[in-house]
Amino acid sequence: MEIKDIKYSKIKEILNAIFNPNDPYKSRLDTISHLINDINEIFSIAHYDGHIDKNFINNLKKEFPTSRNFKQKHNIDSRLAAITDDKTLAEFLHDLKCDDKMDLQTKRAIYLQILCVNRPINTTSVKWDYIDFQKEIWLIPANQMKMGYSHQIALSSYAIKILKEQQNFCILDNGFVFAAFNKQNHLHKDSLNKVIINLNNQKYKGKITAHGFRATFCTICSQNKATLLQMGISDEVIETALAHKESNAVKFAYERDRATNEQLKRLMQWYGDYLNNLEPFPF
Incomplete structure (x- = not known):
């Protein structure tokens, strides 16, 4: 697709399909965050070069909770697993x-x-x-x-x-x-x-x-x-x-x-x- 034809709602739909809200241990929110950052880099270049009038990708971050907040909501220790005994x-x-x-x-x-x-x-x-x-x-x-x-x-x-x-x-x-x-x-x-x-x-x-x-x-x-x-x-x-x-x-x-x-x-x-x-x- 031409980047100018890619809609906010389409990317949100794809990311929603990746998100797993039913299992806080496998929410995939870290993956979604990485994807948004990668997509944002591409759209930024397109914006600077004049192929699109606006880069809306960063707004997608508001559509999903952060991994840390999601884990806290479900009472999960967000620290990395470690052996302590x-x-x-x-x-x-x-x-x-x-x-x-x-x-x-x-x-x-x-x-x-x-x-x-x-x-x-x-x-x-x-x-x-x-x-x-x-x-x-x-x-x-x-x-x-x-x-x-x-x-x-x-x-x-x-x-x-x-x-x-x-x-x-x-x-x-x-x-x-x-x-x-x-x-x-x-x-x-x-x-x-x-x-x-x-x-x-x-x-x-x-x-x-x-x-x-x-x-x-x-x-x-x-x-x-x-x-x-x-x-x-x-x-x-x-x-x-x-x-x-x-x-x-x-x-x-x-x-x-x-x-x-x-x-x-x-x-x-x-x-x-x-x-x-x-x-x-x-x-």
């Missing part, structure tokens, strides 16, 4: 270790995600240039970070082993740690969730996500706060490890470092040891 976490680590069907590169990426508590996109798109094996540091540039400034990760001995193992078996040499034959040239972030869902006959479907391991880390740190304080690790150090932005705007404007490299190193090594005690790593 040691027993289930130990089971997951055991099942991950014993899985012999999973692509080994993807398995290493999951282990790195668990150990370094990054956002999944930062894990899958990491480049070898970001890794300093000598200083045991992973530095993510500002333009790769959600909050807009660079983030430094202290690598535990376990994370170092994973990276060196991946270095030995890396198939492609395109600069990415988890190189792949796709348009991004690296492992897609959704690949982590797909293999997690399928692990051990979908045992963990709805119970954990790749991003949820950040919540796992935060919960374990909270449960062991007394131990961490004795090690000189405060809440600020934990927040720094998670790359959370300071909520106080004035403090954020002036503050540069909330934790030393040594504190971060102690924290991430302690966390790696904690997980290894639950279920020994295979490396």
Whole structure:
């Protein structure tokens, strides 16, 4: 169809067919939101080029509730699924270790995600240039970070082993740690969730996500706060490890470092040891 002939009501009809209001767990509202954004980009170009007089696509957002509001209305926890108890976490680590069907590169990426508590996109798109094996540091540039400034990760001995193992078996040499034959040239972030869902006959479907391991880390740190304080690790150090932005705007404007490299190193090594005690790593 010519874009000038596409009517608001027609697009709304198509999106209504996608919306599932009867199952709050499968509403597809996130998909609808993504579709509206994609369609809006096309209509914006047509508007700027003079093919249409008005871009009405953004108004479609008013036709549907947000995913968060829809879940709240149905009393559903809108937070990403995460394991927060040691027993289930130990089971997951055991099942991950014993899985012999999973692509080994993807398995290493999951282990790195668990150990370094990054956002999944930062894990899958990491480049070898970001890794300093000598200083045991992973530095993510500002333009790769959600909050807009660079983030430094202290690598535990376990994370170092994973990276060196991946270095030995890396198939492609395109600069990415988890190189792949796709348009991004690296492992897609959704690949982590797909293999997690399928692990051990979908045992963990709805119970954990790749991003949820950040919540796992935060919960374990909270449960062991007394131990961490004795090690000189405060809440600020934990927040720094998670790359959370300071909520106080004035403090954020002036503050540069909330934790030393040594504190971060102690924290991430302690966390790696904690997980290894639950279920020994295979490396």
